[in-house]
Amino acid sequence: MTVHNDTVDNAKSTPDQEQPYRELGLKDDEYQRIVGILGRRPTDAELTVYSVMWSEHCSYKSSKVHLRYFGQTMTEEMGSKLLAGIGENAGVVDIGGGDAVTFRVESHNHPSYIEPYQGAATGVGGIVRDIMAMGARPIAVMDQLRFGPADADDTKRVLPGVVAGIGGYGNCLGLPNIGGETVFDETYAGNPLVNALCVGTLKVEDLKLAFASGKGNKVILFGSRTGLDGIGGVSVLASETFEEGAERKLPAVQVGDPFAEKVLIECCLELYHSGVVVGIQDLGGAGLACATSELAASGDGGMRVNLDAVPLRAENMSAAEILASESQERMCAVVAPENVERFMAICAKWDVNAAVIGEVTGEGDRLVITHNGEVVLDAPPSTIADEAPVYERPWARPAWQDEVQQQVGVGKHANLRETWLRMVASPALCSRDFITQQYDRYVRGNTVQAKYANSGVLRINEENNRGVAVSADASGRYTYLDPNMGARLALAEAYRNVAVTGARPVAITNCLNFGSPENPDVMWQFREAVHGLADGAVELGIPVSGGNVSFYNQTGDVPILPTPVVGVLGVIEDVEKAIGHALPARNDEEFTLLLLGETRDEFGGSIWQEISGQGLAGLPPQVDLGNEERLAEFFVGNGSVSAAHDLSEGGLAQALFETLLGSGKGAQVDLTGVHEDAFTAMFSESASRVLVAVSQDRADTAVQRATEAGVPVTVLGTTNSTGDITVAGETVTVAELAEAWHATLPQLFDHAMAPNSPA
Template sequence: MSRHADTVADAIAHPEREQPYAELGLKPNEYADIREILGRRPTSGELAMYSVMWSEHCSYKSSKVHLKQFGDKKPETDTLLVGIGENAGVVDIGQGWAVTFKVESHNHPSYVEPYQGAATGIGGIVRDIISMGARPIAVMDPLRFGAADHPDTHRVLPGVVAGIGGYGNCLGLPNIGGEVVFDDCYQGNPLVNALCVGKLRHEDIHLASARGVGNLVVLYGAKTGGDGIGGASILASETFEDGGPAKRPAVQVGDPFMEKLLIECTLEVLHAGLVEGIQDLGAAGISCATSELASNGEGGMRVDLDKVPLRDHTLTPEEILMSESQERMAAVVTPDNLEAFLAICAKWDVDCAVIGEVTDTGRLVIEWHGEVIVDVPPRTVAHDGPVYERPYARPSWQDSLQAADPSSLARPASAEEIRETVLRLVGSPNLASKTWVTAQYDRYVLGNTVLAQPEDAGVIRVDEESGLGVALSTDCNGRFAKLDPYNGAKLALAEAYRNVAATGAVPLAVTNCLNFGSPEDPDVMWQFSQAVTGLADGCLELGIPVTGGNVSFYNQTGEVAIHPTPVVGVLGVIQDVAARTTMAFRTAGDAVLVLGETRDELAGSEWAHVVHGHLGGLPPVVDLAAERALGEVLVQASTSGLATAAHDVSDAGIAQVLVEMALREGVGATVTVPQGVDPFVLLLSESTARAVVTVAESDVDALTALAAAHGVPVTRLGVVGGTDLVVEGVYGGTAAWPVDELRATADATFPALFA
């Protein structure tokens, strides 16, 4: 390879040299802006940096104008220690402890190469957490796929699940929750979102900035290779055409064993006080790390690119700048601390190299064998990229979609029809047991997992002495968001909030992964703007802030976009994890109660989807005041020991809740439809702000009084016990399901599809 690269001197001497900006994903106006910023044509290295950093994935250029609502409408709280703008948000959970958590997407790489795409999604989100100074303690994986019986789903899903399990298990991190959802709209555009949570003491928080003129920039971790060049940054900024991906850059290749060493090495150098600033290398690699560190610090940095440790010595400087090789970090270290830093890297067998230093020039200068190939203002790369106010308008089809409500669909009219309908739903892919998936994940490694799938929320112990812990849930119903993006986002927030409260944890903070189609489609941008507004308004009303998140656009094949899918993660704190509440029926004789109001709300429901293939109407009513009141009842019922079990009502309504509560421990229940209530509506409506709880018979009055004090309706349904799930008063008859039959039905679906 020639050692000569396109230098700044070359750019000045040859201003009109043609450059492949379009192939790198830049628009003509963006290329013109770069030339104006620099006062000349960019070098090929500069063009590479701007192309990845100005990509949709890295710059949020189409979403910034909407995302600012999360700051503008941020509720007053004293628990948020670090908010939007850093690698991950940090929340105070008491006793000197904090947690940091975030969810991100690795959608497009996971379609191209499912195993590595999903594996490196886990690796990337874990590095976001350690860069804050936190020890990762758990991961979660909200997933969406096309039709469960489609051949491409059979290609993608097993690889994604194996990648998540393979990487997370090797790191020794429990996978405590997530989702697996199927819908035709995700065919060719699966969603692979990954969440990680970490714990740290308040004094251990670290931020991504390069401060202190003369301090050294150290790159450590894996050597840089040719994998992932332009991967997440460029690939995630393009739609997929009908024939397959429009671009197929190499997907990143993960090494979880190196990541494990990197975690331990990073935490040791941080806790030893050897680091002034730190940044993980994810999307856009060195381009991102150097420009963000420089612009967040003194504003200047000089880098010797030829000092970057390589595993492929044929890489050009541009490829080194764009490479998204995994398991790499960049740290800013004082000269006095360098020796100690290098010694810890050697202890953990982690490669490291000093590649530059902090300056006060206000410029990011990168040299290649003594020649300057990059000389840019770092903020223009990392933060001051293009901002688009994309045109958006309510789709012409939205009114007709909402008008097509499910009222005309045939409903079950007898006990036997109800029985068969519920059984069909229990075995449908979205509701069936996910054990085939979760069995590939280690849910209990490290010994601090208190609750995991299929419970409402994952619960993890943070402090082993006091029992302090956190609960986490991710949720989104894409059908609801398609029917009404504003309320669909609120509904996602409400369900995650409800799931966390059902365990006994107090909801504290929100992260999100906003998955949408092309921002260049006005219909999609309307959906996005509505969803962001709905989520911001909802968080303000519930009093819990958004701490950070991710936007994934271009989830679209040709003209067909996915359903808007604003995945919402809610984190809550529980003072003693030993007091958490599970969903299982256990004690014969316990009363079964419903908290909340049930209405005839079937639009977008699992019943309409599975039985009729129907989508239309308006989603369930959102009442966040009712959600907040319900949450307070659930938390107090848990902490006081009143509730012996609790399970939120969502997909497929109370029928599915009763099934899942029975399946957890193999204990049945007998319930009766209240007089004057339509059995179908009671069992299958998806009205929100509801939960099913069980209490000892002697505590029914106490729970009823607690609910009344918060304005939450209570309906007694029946009693726990037996080996059957029995519903009496169903159109003059009784619908009954042996628990063994329910288990066989729920367990059969995934092995039949994917084994």
């Protein structure tokens, strides 16, 4: 089969040739802008490259005008520990002692709906390579998942594949999965969210960045061969203008090979430690088109690339196909000529394919790409990578927002015991063991906390036990009711989850999942969430180190709940002293239970509102981030705390149950100091609250420390060895709660959760 290969010379001589730019997602004025940049019509390859690089996913063209607010609000002091920040593959934080940590979260939503296993698996693979590209060793992953109703047929199709994909790829890489969330809501039906987070560690001096510098330096593509998978959307290859002959069968979702990536990780680390890498970029979205244009645009000279040198796994691939392919497990490096032989030898040692595909030319702002001996792309790389159109989309507070926010009386149930059992068994709060048991949590031996924990806690330095705590949180329900406050609440919860381990929060990342940016309601939600998160970061004094935006998450005209996932990284000097979320199972000791923080009648967006069918309305809990800072100070270096569990969804009831679970203990709880209404005391979702357990002989000290820190504190009662929890005159056993908590997901998904790997 012959594939048509449009060249620059041909483009000059055929200026009136029609091109399928609209099918590629480009608007009329965007196409004309490309023509103006080039001074002629684009070739097939150029049109492909501009279309993918100017897409919403790669260019942030609808969000950039609002994302600038992060940079405008960050102070010099906030960014003092950032080695790499917004705009890099991942944020990197100096955590002291020569150690640095990098983390980032990204979305792979639409591919995971189309092909759940590979969509989720390659989402993990992609975020891992972002971490690798910073010069780091990936050490752990997390996931934030959103699906339609738990009992919906399509959820039973999508969820098992997504979970199997995350577990299959992460487990094969040998990376522990240290936490995350799984949320069910009808707005995610037809548009699940699969957000993957990765954490990596490196020495400060080993930091790597994506740029092509140094005239004569070679560009080396290494890793898996390039194939036809992952050429997304209505690509250039669907048009007869771009292909002659039989129709090709192109998998729209990338196909991952975790074993190839595992070897690639080790190969990259040896390359870094050998000092043979000048610049590095992973190949993810937009493939080689992105890697070459971004490396060239960030460098100090032009670049020339020969596609004939790219190792292929399909015959007769056109230049457009090679550039747009999103085949997985590939990296692109810039290497000095004298180090090429050593680079190739290291790749050969690890049995990793590598090929010199180009060089830095020093010809200024010019990227030249050849194929079959002819020039198929000749353009300024900055116009591809950095100069996509920036849209100031219309935004306006929705007309329905005030009506939704009108305070509504939330019906409360008189029977606390019945309500508690109903709450823990709901899909919103029930055990996720049925999902997370498919993930390896403790591989590599440095996981300190994972299962049921507030945050994943990892040992970073085995010599001094320095470590990190990581949490990622979001509530689409809260954000729908008040986008600014919803983003602040996500930040507050992640910050608090990190703080209660005894870690000091140091950096923020995010993945902002919203509907169509062409909808003014959605853009208002997005803008409000960005401002809430950025302003909240300033109030807490820690930087936003990077993030990701995912738009067009909707089914038909109905957008998902606005879902800003916020991750927080904290540093703990000795992970052996990390505070756990649950009571130790020591039958010879009883504990005093304390509630830190103030409980108010706040049920807007709550789990009780959801499961009782009262409709999503009202205002979400209101958060004062100063209270979160005071809580954090209480926990740092506090050796008197035996266990701590943050209060968020499900309120005190859920935290109390999860704290006692597995300890063999019950408790006698007095709610009179919490709130005048027992139901509110148990199920309100007021922010800035933590349930704390301390040895009885340390209770007075803990109360005094909280008071001195300006944190409201209430003595709830003491634990006992009965296994019964007595609250407001009603008694329920931990065993009853646990049975209800464990049963829900197995009953819903047991038939669907057999191994679900690709055929």
